[in-house]
Amino acid sequence: MHTLEQLKIFAAVCEHGSLSAAARHLGRAQSGVSQMIANLEIDLGAALFVRDKSGVVPTETARALLPEALAVLRQSGYFEQKLSALTRAEPPQFALAVEESLMSDGLAALAVQFEAAFPQTSLELIAAPTFDIEQMISDGLVQMGVAYKDFNVQKDLDFFFLGYNRFITVAAPQHPLAGVRQITPPQLSAHRHIVHRSLGRQELWFSTSLSRQCWYANSHQTLLQLACQNLGWADLPEKFARPYLESGRLVQLDLDFEPDGNLITVVGLHSRAHLRNAAADFWAERLQAFFR
Secondary structure, rough: OOOOOHHHHHHHHHHHHHHHHHHHHHHOOOOHHHHHHHHHHHHHHHOOOOEEEOOOOOHHHHHHHHHHHHHHHHHHHHHHHHHHHHHHOOEEEEEEEEHHHHHHHHHHHHHHHHHHHHOOOEEEEEEHHHHHHHHHHOOOOEEEEEEOOOOOOOOOOEEEEEEEEEEEEEOOOOOOOOOOOOEEEHHOOOOOOEEEEEOOOEEEOOOOOOOEEEEEOOOHHHHOOOOOOOOEEEEHHHHHHHHHOOOOOOOOOOOOOOOOEEEEEEEEEEEEOOOHHEEEEEEEEHHHHHHO
């Protein structure tokens, strides 16, 4: 019966084209490599290599078996990684919910680092509104969340500071308030407000409905698209809206009560009911560095 060690040596000889080169690569004596190949050929009842002056050439049998041998070795490697992960108490899966307006290429890049640090942990990355994230953590659907600070945060949740995100008020260039200086609250409320609201019909404290006529959406991307269609004004993260401001599809409204926009605190959330594991510590550290 062939062993994993025999398959490893067989694959190395195929890759390097000689017994001596394979032995150097594996850090073994050439005589040991030669004997392993000879034993494998006896077990299989077939020649695997033809010797020539330049080294060895795989036979048709060897070429047919090589993909299968490599598959077995890969599977063995996965098994060793899984065993190591269990020994280190690496969690089998981790779910992170991120406020949808905070999703970015930078956050996605952190997932690459996570894969390298926790190769055997399955990652679920969910984009959702702040209030829905709080509920998902309380229900045990995700282990950690990134959201805007809610001063009425649920009692079973703890939060840690991450940074800030600037919100501005925007509208289409054709909007009646575009170009108006020092817009007052009564002027603003006279026009339709496109408001962010969660599935539970909760509104973020810093962008609650101010107008007599409001439309609602549960994603900032939808708010942005409706504002571009001149269907009302909206409060959006500045970074989120910037490409549309630069292209002229949106303009920032000049508010007399918020001339520099509104800095909103971003926090990480986790449940007091669950102990933090290594994966949670990884995300907490990386997220704090990312938002600084």
